[in-house]
Amino acid sequence: MLTQRPRGMHDILPQEASLWHEIEEAARRICARYGFSEVRTPILEHTELFQRGVGENTDIVEKEMYTFNDRGGRSMTLRPEGTAGAVRAYVEHKFYGGPQPIKWFYLGPMFRYERPQAGRQRQFHQFGVEVFGVADPAVDAEVIALGLDFLEDIGLEGLRLELNSVGCPQCRPMYRERLQAYYRPLREQLCEDCRDRLERNPLRLLDCKRETCKALAERAPRIEEALCEECRAHDEGVHRHLEAAGIAYEINPRLVRGLDYYTRTAFEVVEDGIGAQGTVLGGGRYNGLVEELGGPSVPGIGFAAGLERLILALEQRRGEGTSETGVDVFGIALGDEASVELTGWLRRLRALGCRAERGFEGKSLKAQLKAADRLGARWALILGEEERRRGVVMVKDLAGGEQRELPVLEVESWWKETEHGTGR
Template sequence: MFQAPRGTADLLPEEQKYRRYIESKAVALARSYGYGRIDSPVFEDAGLFVRSVGEGTDIVEKEMYTFEDRGGDQVTLRPEGTAPVCRAYLEHGMHNLPQPVRMYYFCPVFRYERPQAGRFRQHHQFGVEVLGDANPAVDAEVIELAWRLMHSLGLTDIRLFVNSIGDKESRPRYVEELKSYYGQRHDILCEDCRSRLDRNPLRLLDCKVEKCRAIGEDAPRSVDHLDDESLDHWTRLQDYLTAMDIPFQIDHRLVRGLDYYSRTVFEIQPVEAGAQSTICGGGRYDGLIEQLGGRPTPGIGFGSGLERLTLNLKRSGVEVPDEPAPSYLVANVGEAARLPALELASSIRRTGAGAILSSGARALRGQMRQANSLGIPYVVILGDDEIARGEVVVRDMQTSSQETRPMSEFLQSLASS
């Protein structure tokens, strides 16, 4: 018997209410901030991610699903959401639009990694991107959107962490000091960190191995190496967040996992943080568009995994409304009433109400039980006598009361409600 591939999951009907709940909250909030939706292909030229995410990152080296298609092109299943949006911004000349351009998206993301709670090889993400404005007020607005989204979902026991990793002018000096600090402790680093020391030193700060985390406690801090412009950006961002009454903590080891980040980086985590606890993360990427062949264009955004949000909604006991169910089950008494019952169910749906036809050739009692098991509040009964008189019997399943009504009047009442 076939099973879903390792690291993937079926989203069953009873779980759909969490996905729809998150999506509805996210869309409403994004639109209120002036964002428009964008959808990009599920696969892209592999070079897009190598150039944007960075050759020395775990994503490119270990996690991307890259293959050669039948035309001989190297393509990659999307491992993150920002680079495709930036590619679309360039390809469609969005720099000619009023700036900044604000976009949001929902997309599947693919990474070959060890599956665990809240982490899948295919997961789904909500993200936003703002392109064309370098002002720290935009950073504050994006962070506010993320913070408000978590609260609108009912996730209030959370913490916001922020940091600045500087820009391309100030970061090289910091990276050299970081390499010197960790180089003196080379022999006690884990194997991955020894590799990162030369290829991606910032990722040393993000290692989850306990001995490496202990070393990181006293590592040089990026905010101590900012140039005047980056320091001003960092200071104003903190002022804006304070003015917006958004509580935050500075995490000097926060760097995020992608090479394109610059200046602002942030994450939102539950207070009861455990492994894979981040429920939202993002930052600024002012050099990415230029890296992809465009002119210098600032950008900032965030992504939030829908599966991880769902996990936290359940852990927090957030009550999520059930998916809308049909209000009517059409029951037929006798096989001769089956076809008229089918026509009646169709007529009910055309009024805009939800209806299903009872299953099979069950007796009326069995059809009532079916309505109860499905949680359908009303049963519309049709038998030979009702058909002859042009009537229906409407039974309220909660009160067990019922009334006989002309069919045309019943349908008209549904259409006008």
């Protein structure tokens, strides 16, 4: 039906939007503290960007992308994740030629054709950060710290940081061979997807959520046994920096993330209160991705957090779906001339930062007070024709019920005093 939204797409209604604003503002606030600048890349990119950047053998590219040919016959894709587009922008605009590091963050919608479930839709939103140009393990720790500070700032508790190294192009081939040697005799016990991954992308076998495959992964060889000296030194450096920052972590040898571009550090933050799929933030290092997408050899690291999953976690923790937008003043006019005057000084109050609403259509005082109460307003400013002639307005405290007259010319100064806690 044309009157229904497509499956997996979600309307963010006004009563939900305040919680979204809260999360987005927290993201911007934390990024400012860490020196990150916002980047906004197109929702639509050339399909090849994700084939090369995310990996042709990933589930995202093989099964989940929204891809189509445009009128010029070019294959285009709605972005399924944010890192590839950010790297493309970094390369296209030659940011690698200036001082490093480059520290970016983004907020916006992504698209994947997957089975909708709680906290996961086909159109979803991500907050992500990327750092280009520095290979120092201190950057890995700083990115992780930013993510944890953000999650704690929005009110999540009981967070668990899981950490692993996925090696590099020098040492990972040896580990792939060990994994394949372990799994090939067990092929018939694997799920259909993992049988396919066995030859094409064996590291993804460790990430399967099927119980039989998870049990086999428990006994699989660990990548730490195959790390080269440089990867091992980097991994130990990340641990030292996290410990210096007072950040607790767990080593998860089965943590590989779902994208091909990761090298060395991989991490996830888990919130156990939202079910089996409790990851609320994840990322890692991608030292070869800039070069893969046409730039020089520049290291990078980042993370992304799905806002829908954060909303779900916060709703479950708070026991509520929304937070109040809040109204400071509700203006009530009784009469046409009073309505005109109300329009003027409500605009001046809003210019001072006051969250102001008003009644319309000449409704009764009782009806307008009910509207003010429904919006949770703190004060009602009531202007009738008699008050207008005398140059006063009635100020009513909607919580305590107290009411007093105030000269209209003093309304703005009254609000300034009220806002700073000196009015009453």
